[in-house]
Structure formats: structure tokens, C-alpha cells
Amino acid sequence: MMRRMARAATTSDVFNAIAEPQRREILILLRTGERPVTELAQELGMTQPGASKHLRVLREVGLVRVREAGKQRLYGLDARGLRPVHEWTGGFERFWNESFDRLDAYVQDLKQARQEGSN
Amino acid sequence: MMRRMARAATTSDVFNAIAEPQRREILILLRTGERPVTELAQELGMTQPGASKHLRVLREVGLVRVREAGKQRLYGLDARGLRPVHEWTGGFERFWNESFDRLDAYVQDLKQARQEGSN
DNA sequence: TTGACGCATGCCGATATCGGCATATGATGA
DNA sequence: TCATCATATGCCGATATCGGCATGCGTCAA
Numbered sequence: 001m002m003r004r005m006a007r008a009a010t011t012s013d014v015f016n017a018i019a020e021p022q023r024r025e026i027l028i029l030l031r032t033g034e035r036p037v038t039e040l041a042q043e044l045g046m047t048q049p050g051a052s053k054h055l056r057v058l059r060e061v062g063l064v065r066v067r068e069a070g071k072q073r074l075y076g077l078d079a080r081g082l083r084p085v086h087e088w089t090g091g092f093e094r095f096w097n098e099s100f101d102r103l104d105a106y107v108q109d110l111k112q113a114r115q116e117g118s119n
Numbered sequence: 120m121m122r123r124m125a126r127a128a129t130t131s132d133v134f135n136a137i138a139e140p141q142r143r144e145i146l147i148l149l150r151t152g153e154r155p156v157t158e159l160a161q162e163l164g165m166t167q168p169g170a171s172k173h174l175r176v177l178r179e180v181g182l183v184r185v186r187e188a189g190k191q192r193l194y195g196l197d198a199r200g201l202r203p204v205h206e207w208t209g210g211f212e213r214f215w216n217e218s219f220d221r222l223d224a225y226v227q228d229l230k231q232a233r234q235e236g237s238n
Numbered sequence: 239t240t241g242a243c244g245c246a247t248g249c250c251g252a253t254a255t256c257g258g259c260a261t262a263t264g265a266t267g268a
Numbered sequence: 269t270c271a272t273c274a275t276a277t278g279c280c281g282a283t284a285t286c287g288g289c290a291t292g293c294g295t296c297a298a
Contacts (some may be wrong), residue, residue, distance in 0.1 A: 019138040071244050071295050079214035089205035095198035189276050
């Protein structure tokens, strides 16, 4: 039945897949070329099962591809799935590039009120 | 001690904040201007407490700002926090725009393998 | 065939998430 | 002051997440 879901399945949503810092690191690393799981785990300081699990998530949302190479499984980047995210955030570009009526007033307000650095 | 965290705190990470579909909808809606909570909840078909909670997360990562207006609290967009996400994904742009050596090989490989093997 | 390697998966525990509901808090106006 | 509106928060239950560990399974080499 699955009436309620605590969160959109990480496995079906690129936004969710890249919400995990380690998974983002994997993607970055894979920009330099494909890697077998163990090597990847080693370079990122994670356990092999840990790497495998993250890779699975990435695979399921289509951000990586696997290629069998004998004993190994070479994981490679497939960044096409990141494009929608890029475009989605791009839809807000003008809101951070231009200074807006209300927005601008806010910003000035805040800059004065807080020092903005705290976090 | 908090040795292990099941996930990066949603409250400290913009990536995580926008991993939630409803929160993304809120951000989109707020592009057209600020809104009091109830109106926002109504327009997006969510309960008032639900809206408040999502707004809290968005506030804590700095994606929205609140302005007190008498009884109401007007929430407005602050898209600056989306810029890092845009840039991060942008770092993968050439991987989906250009056709790459290895990448290309993969694709060809897969096309062949599927035609032959047909799992 | 056997053993070692590479990897995936299953189970567990701790914790976080999300929605619903009730309720607390705060401002407004009669 | 008191009722009311607007919002925030607390608690709950169901579920998902993530890391660690053990183990299963396939591949290769001797």
C-alpha cells in the first residue's frame, strides 16, 4: 500500500541522489575517468560496501554507468541527468543576478541587520 | 556525541533542502512574489503546518526570508543559495554537451551489448 | 577445482524525514 | 480583556537513510 512516504525515493530522483555529499564526491571523481569500485572507495576514504551502495543509487537515477571488465566493474559518469538540475536552478538566475524591488529592499535590510557571516 | 548521521542535516545543506519536491514548488511559487503562509499552503494544496515546516527548512538554509506584516509573515524568495548548486552542476556541463572518448565508447558498447546479449 | 579477488547485497542500529493532528504563541481588533 | 486569525511547534507513527559488518556470488589464475 505504501500510504505515506517519508521522502521521495532517493532512487527515483536525481535531486535526492545528489543531496548526499559522498555521492557528489563520487561524481566529481568520475569526471577524471572511470574507476573500479575498490579504487574509488579508496580514493574517497570509504568502505567498499559503502561505495557500492552509493554507486547503486547513482546508477538507478542514471548518473553513472557500469562496464564489466573481468573481475572489475568500471563505473563511469553519465552527467546527462544533471542537466535538469542545472536548468531548474537556472530558472532562478535572474533572482540572484538582478536586484529586485522587494528583494533588494530585503537584502539591504539584512545586510545591515546581520553581518551575514555567522553561519 | 552524535557519532553517525543518517544523512547530512537537511537544515544545513541547500542540496538537501531542494531535494524535497514540495519545497521546490514553494520556491517556484515564490518567484512570483512573497506570500503569507496560509495562502502559500492553499495554493500548493498543503496543510498550514506542513507549509510552515517546509518554510522553516528553506529559511534555515537561507533560500527564503520572512518579513513580519502584522498578523502575517510574508515569505519571500532569496535565490542566492541556489547559485552554488547551479555552478556545481555546471561543472558537469561539458560532460553532457560534448561526446567523449570513453563516454562515447560506453554508449557504443552498450548499444552493441544489448543487441547481442538481449538479457 | 580451488582459492583469492572484486563487488553486491542483506541485516542491523541509530537517526532523520515527512505528514497529520493538536496545541502553543503572537498579533489584531472588538 | 477576550475572541479570533495567522503561524509555529511539539508529538506521533510509518518509513527511509546511512554506515558497519558479514556474507553471497561471480571471475580469474594457479
